[in-house]
Amino acid sequence: MISTDKPTGTPARRRSHRWFIALLLAPTLVGMGIFTILPILGSLVLAFFEWDLVSAPTFNGVDNFVALGADTTIRRAFINTIGFVAIAVTLQLALAMFLAVMIQSRMPNWLRLFFRSTFFFPLVLSAASVSIFMRYMFNEQFGVVNWMLNLVGISSVPWLTTQTGAAAVVIFVFVWQNFGFSFLILIGGLASIPKELHEAAEIDGASGWRHFRNITLPLISPSMLVASVTAMITALQVFDQPYVLTRGGPGDSTRSAVMVVFEAAFQRLEFGLASATGLVLMLIIMLITWGQFRLSRRLVFYQ
């Protein structure tokens, strides 16, 4: 890094320089201090208290964390979230990978542009709005999805009223909206592979699958890592889709960890429990991120 504005010259000038730095940084740093760092510390403290906002907070040690494991609804929500992440992220990455490789094949430029824009489009929509219209489409009696299934001779599926059906819809809606992001990262990665390598592989007579397995996959692995980390972090925080589509039901079948935070704090006024849940979620996010980067040192091939 080159520094151009070294504080030189008279003391007065140096002082004005310090003011300049301080004032330019102030809005960002003070804002983050108040609205990010202070709240994290607050959460850390609050997690060990019982507080309903009305009476005085009482210290209750690790009770909130014990409750996380003991409460069947909360435990179910965490299990749901982990399962959701595993399935949704796998589907999203596989789909994005497949489409990214397909779009590299020979096709007219306008068609490539059309596909790319189409896959990108859901990213500009709100998850809440998407969930609103998807909820109608997956309606059992008059939904478009069942109508199409009936056309091909499959009888109507009770999508939102059965546990597996509801979970499948939440996964579908999430992947529908987010695969474009993984796709964007992966086409970026594919575009950076030198053409000569593909040509060399073709001259050597590598077949489609061998070519993909031995050339494309290793070279795209850094992008794959980024795509999977970002997808997992987004999926772990899933809230809008299950909230709008199912409100966590039927039963607790689609309740997510973030829904537990929301319900504990703002419906039942158990602020300590909500903070503890949020912290555990953050811990899981950090662990997964760290684990993926460690794993990547063995699996990812950097050019």
Next chain:
Amino acid sequence: MVAAAAVLVPVMWTLSTSLRSPSEAFDLPPHFIPLGFDLTAYREVFVQIDITRLVLNSALVTALIAAGQMLTAAMAGYVFARMRFRGSNLLFALVLATMMVPVQVTIVPVFMLIRGMGLSDTLLALIIPAIPTAFGTFLMRQYFMSLPTDFAEAAEIDGAGPWRTFFSIYLPLSAPGMAIVGILAFNYHWNEFFRPLVLTNSEENFTLPLGLVSLQGHLGTGSISVVLAGVIISMIPALVVFLFGQRYLREGLTAGAGK
């Protein structure tokens, strides 16, 4: 091809159903092509909820957050790109670290802070906490580092102080970087659902996504096309961003994904 259809069909269905009279919304076979042009649903959405209010709230919140982020991120990004002082690296690392903190972890204390400030259930409660941006600061720092330093040297020789150098030379030059920050902020906060759900209570302070979800709740399945008309209205600005700012948005979204 199948994937493109899977993306487009739901959107087409939403559009064409919103353009039909409420009684036709249940039609099977459903309509995917918006041939009809019945604006009843669009008129109804103005009657059934105060959608003008929702649009104005969303627009105000989003615009102020975007403007605030562009300016504060440019200021902080400039310092982190160009100035060295004791602790500057540590401070920048701290800013980056806040990116890892999910909003759900901080929401309970933020809710209390907002209450303490007397801002509960106001639009300011949505705006103020969203202005400091770690990712925006990071983007702007990258942007300023890519600009040549000659201007600063020339300005200094001409006797311009750091303020003049920043505000009349570098800030205007950073417009494309600020556009990326602004569009990202717009895209995120226009569509945001979780924070408005927590931080606002009364319908007059709802933003669009929240208002539409509560509309769907009120109406049940009776007037699908009215709700869908609202959904389409809420998509219009997103569509504008998609058509004209796609490149910026793509650049911004993948910026963190580079090397």
